[in-house]
Amino acid sequence: DAKTTQPTSMDCAEGRAANLPCNHSTISGNEYVYWYRQIHSQGPQYIIHGLKNNETNEMASLIITEDRKSSTLILPHATLRDTAVYYCIVRVGTNAGGTSYGKLTFGQGTILTVHP
């Protein structure tokens, strides 16, 4: 799986959009970008994933650059409960073949702190 690079920490004011960047310059054509978050002392929670098109769900939006070498997770209106470690993960996805078995390789992630 391709390696990702994220800033160690970020701050955001409550009610503002939080934009979390991720670099994955060695991503392969069959690899998806996944985002998870981990609130303190809890298990990671899936947020969103995408291949090359921008994606949006009830939690967040995912913007992937045209060359797919970087992406941005957007929390449109951050709340205090969004304070967590956010992980950007790149791995092979649906129908990609191989033996990934759904394995997720977590890096250090970005510590997002939302302030009142």
Add this chain to the structure above:
Amino acid sequence: SQTIHQWPATLVQPVGSPLSLECTVEGTSNPNLYWYRQAAGRGLQLLFYSVGIGQISSEVPQNLSASRPQDRQFILSSKKLLLSDSGFYLCAWSVDLFGPEAFFGQGTRLTVV
């Protein structure tokens, strides 16, 4: 709906004692199951994964072992705990080989003293 149960939530064990952590999944059949560990201040490390009963793959050499005696049951064990085994242990499952997402339990915080 699917749920994942992991227990106990916290555990303090002396060095050299055995360990058994249990994870069960409800509401799905033949899930892929995973054990992760998160040491203090570090990211999650995949320890074991299983694609079926009795099928265990180890990702890193260590003092731990895993077993899958039933379809939806995954057990993490050790015969003799080391101080370095302390950490936050997470069980997870995914739908199939190429499932887009994994679902995590609430974790067990193990302190070896």
